Amino acid sequence: MITDARVLQPEFVPNDVKHRSAEVSHLSDTLRPIVDGERATNSLLYGPSGAGKTCIAQFTIEQLRENVVGLNYQYVNCWEDHTRFKTLYRLLDGIDSTFDIHRQSTPKDELLERLREYDGPPYVVILDEVDQLQDKSLLYDLYRIPHITMVLIANREEDVFSTLDDRLNSRLGACPRIRFGQYNISELVTILEDRARWGLEPDAIDTQRLETIADYAAGDARVAISIFRNAARVAQQNGDDSITLDVIEQVVPEAKSEIRQKTTDKLTDHQQVLYDTITEAGEIGAGDLYDAYCEAVDDPKTRRTMRNHLSKLEQYNLIFAKGNTKARTYASYS
DNA sequence: CGTCCACGGGAAAGACTGGTTA
DNA sequence: TAACCAGTCTTTCCCGTGGACG
Incomplete structure (x- = not known):
């Protein structure tokens, strides 16, 4: 019955997209200067999950590649590669410059330096789930590299801009923002x-x-x-x-x-225990949660580490916190 | 109103890991 | 093989916050 399993996969990008022509043309207008060999501005796509942001970004860049010989592009999921090093590594991977990178022999900012020195065709990078990026100053460093054009993707625009410092806000704050609504x-x-x-x-x-x-x-x-x-x-x-x-x-x-x-597959054992505990309890305060957590594992981490895990779970939209200080409680979605 | 204290989160030092180098 | 190192995760230290309580 299935004739082509590929088109059923979530990452499949069709040759023709529906209902997003306004968004596609907005994004391709933004990227158009690249066709003339000029520098394009960065852009931000935002909207709820499953609204077509990633698909439209990849589709539009594929279209652009038909007009620009040798255009390089790379997709980075900042959730999976959330550290500065991993994101940079993946960006270098997109221009095949990783062959001799070793942690040991590679000086600290060699990766960024190598991106700066790159002098090939224009390089468009999609930074998906950019709000998950641990070190936002990386955006500033990338911003200052002329031949790199960033297409940022996030669920909510405030998740991106609220965490940026002033110099980044004034630079990226003005970039075109393309809003994606839910499909009907x-x-x-x-x-x-x-x-x-x-x-x-x-x-x-x-x-x-x-x-x-x-x-x-x-x-x-x-x-x-x-x-x-x-x-x-x-x-x-x-x-x-x-x-x-x-x-x-x-x-x-x-x-x-x-x-x-x-x-949840990406969670560590300890994070999983915390998530399960919260799901079981429905709603739980920090003190009780830590006690339950210590009961459940052999080698409990400290309270501070638990807080780190909790904020991670919150970023992943697995749990949400109500209240701010002493009266704060955690609850899980679904 | 002042004191107490559990809590959240920033900063930085420390521990761990796995791959490199002499 | 042992010393070493970068990246990453964990802990330690600390301070600000705001509700509880006398």
Whole structure:
């Protein structure tokens, strides 16, 4: 039933994107100077998850590459590479300059220096989840490298700018910001229709079922595609020749938890214990939480480390904190 | 109103890890 | 093989905050 599994993958970037033409043209206008060999301004894409930010950034740059010979670009997920070193390393990787980098023999700021010395074609870098970047001064360093153009991506623009210092705010604060809203049901349906046409046999799924999926996804294209992919997989395993309503309803929970799972997989054991404890308790204060945590693990870390973990969990949108000082409590989503 | 104190979070020193070098 | 080192994680130290309590 599945004819092309690639188009069902979340990272698949289609040749043609739907419902985002305004955003695409805004971003490509911003990047246009590169076509004429001039310096383009940096930009920020922001909006809720599953609104198409990453997809549109990659799509637009792919388009740009058709017009600019040798244009280099690199996608960096600052969540996965949240330290200064890792982000820089990945940026150098995008221009194949990592071959002789060793921690030992490479002086401290050799990585940045090498980026500065790069004199190839223009270099467009996508910094996804840029609010997760540990050391924001890296943005300033990158800002000062003329041939690098940054496309920043975040959920909320204030997450980015509130953590920048003054000099960065005055520089990046003026950059074009492109807002992405949630998709509505019919937009999600057309997105899924394309994937169905490209990746499934004809008549494997009808519009009504796609609407059901879109409904469950609540505006999040990532969730929609995840439900879609899982439903197709289960239907194929069952030997069905089409995706039934039952199968869709069956995979909704696992599709949604799949996305959360991706997050919790990145947690350390100690962070996982904290997260589980909070989820179990529903809502818990810092003192009780630390006691429960010490009970649950053999070698508890200090309170300060727990606070570091908690703020990490909060950044990951796994938990949220209510109140500020003494009366603060932690609770988990879902 | 002043004191107390649990809490959050910045800064910096220290510990750990895994790969390099002599 | 042992000393070494950069990056990263953890701890220590510390200060500001704001609710509780007399």
